[in-house]
Amino acid sequence: MTLHKAEKVIIITEKMITKGVCAIIDEAGATGYTIVAAGGKGSRGIRSTSESASVIDDFANVKIEVIVNNKQMAEHIMNKVAEKYFQSYSGITYMEYVDILRPEKF
Amino acid sequence: MTLHKAEKVIIITEKMITKGVCAIIDEAGATGYTIVAAGGKGSRGIRSTSESASVIDDFANVKIEVIVNNKQMAEHIMNKVAEKYFQSYSGITYMEYVDILRPEKF
Amino acid sequence: MTLHKAEKVIIITEKMITKGVCAIIDEAGATGYTIVAAGGKGSRGIRSTSESASVIDDFANVKIEVIVNNKQMAEHIMNKVAEKYFQSYSGITYMEYVDILRPEKF
Numbered sequence: 294m295t296l297h298k299a300e301k302v303i304i305i306t307e308k309m310i311t312k313g314v315c316a317i318i319d320e321a322g323a324t325g326y327t328i329v330a331a332g333g334k335g336s337r338g339i340r341s342t343s344e345s346a347s348v349i350d351d352f353a354n355v356k357i358e359v360i361v362n363n364k365q366m367a368e369h370i371m372n373k374v375a376e377k378y379f380q381s382y383s384g385i386t387y388m389e390y391v392d393i394l395r396p397e398k399f
Numbered sequence: 400m401t402l403h404k405a406e407k408v409i410i411i412t413e414k415m416i417t418k419g420v421c422a423i424i425d426e427a428g429a430t431g432y433t434i435v436a437a438g439g440k441g442s443r444g445i446r447s448t449s450e451s452a453s454v455i456d457d458f459a460n461v462k463i464e465v466i467v468n469n470k471q472m473a474e475h476i477m478n479k480v481a482e483k484y485f486q487s488y489s490g491i492t493y494m495e496y497v498d499i500l501r502p503e504k505f
Numbered sequence: 506m507t508l509h510k511a512e513k514v515i516i517i518t519e520k521m522i523t524k525g526v527c528a529i530i531d532e533a534g535a536t537g538y539t540i541v542a543a544g545g546k547g548s549r550g551i552r553s554t555s556e557s558a559s560v561i562d563d564f565a566n567v568k569i570e571v572i573v574n575n576k577q578m579a580e581h582i583m584n585k586v587a588e589k590y591f592q593s594y595s596g597i598t599y600m601e602y603v604d605i606l607r608p609e610k611f
Contacts, residue, residue, distance in 0.1 A: 327439040333539040433545040498600040
C-alpha cells in the first residue's frame with residue numbers, strides 16, 4: 294500500500310478537560326483520537342527537581358493525539374484548544390507530519 | 400554523538416492483538432518496540448461525544464512504537480499488520496521520521 | 506496563531522532512572538517534560554516472542570518527552586542521558602521535529 298502525508302496534532306493537558314478537548318476534535322470533523330495517561334512538569338509547574346521522581350505515579354495529565362489529512366483542520370484544532378483552555382489550564386499543543394496508510398480512514 | 404535518520408512505525412490497535420502485532424515486528428527483524436496503554440475513539444467507533452470523557456478510564460487499546468533504520472522494513476511492518484488485522488480489528492498505523500543516536504542499536 | 510519549528514526529544518528507558526533523566530532535562534534549561542508509562546522489548550531484551558504478550562502488563566519503562574526550541578539543547582539532553590545512563594541501563598533516545606504554538610512556553 295502507498296503512504297500518504299497527514300498531520301498529527303498532539304495536546305498534552307490536564308485530565309479534567311479531556312471531554313471538552315475531545316468535543317473540539319469531534320466538531321472539527323476528525324474521525325478519531327487516541328488518549329494516553331501522562332505525568333510530567335510544565336512551564337507553569339511549581340514542582341522542584343527533587344520532587345520530579347514522584348510524577349511517575351501522578352498521571353493527572355493526558356496526551357491526546359489526532360491524525361487528520363488536512364493541515365487547516367489540524368491548525369483549527371490547535372487554535373481552538375489553546376483559545377478555549379490554555380488561559381485557565383496547563384497545556385501544550387503541537388503538530389507533527391506523518392505518513393499514513395489508508396487515507397480514507399482519517 | 401552524531402544523529403542518524405531512522406523511521407518510527409506506530410500501530411494503535413486493540414489490546415487483544417498485541418502479541419500478534421509484536422510477532423510481526425520481531426519477524427521483520429526489528430530489535431525492539433515500546434508499548435503504551437491507550438484509550439480513544441476510532442473511525443469505526445460508535446461512542447457518542449457525550450461519552451467521550453469515559454474513554455480516559457478505558458484503556459482497551461495499545462500504542463506500539465518501533466524504530467527501524469530501514470524504510471522498507473518500516474513499510475513491511477505497516478502492511479503486514481494492516482493486512483493481517485485491520486479487516487477484523489480497529490487500528491491505524493503510520494510512520495514518522497526521527498533522528499537517532501547509536502544506529503547500531505536499531 | 507502561527508506555528509514555530511521546535512525539537513522534541515524522546516527518551517525511553519527504565520523507570521528507576523526517571524528522576525536522574527528529569528534532572529538532566531531541568532539542568533539543560535527545558536521548561537517541562539511529559540512522562541508516560543511504557544512496556545516493551547529492547548535490543549538488550551532477552552524476552553522471547555512467546556512472552557511478548559505479557560509486556561502489556563509490565564510497565565517497567567517510561568517514555569519521557571521534552572520539547573525545546575533549540576536544537577543544541579535537544580542534542581545536549583540526548584548526549585547527556587546516553588553518556589550517563591545507557592552503559593548501565595536499557596534505553597534509547599531520539600529526536601523529532603514538531604510545529605508548536607506559543608514558542609515562549611518552551
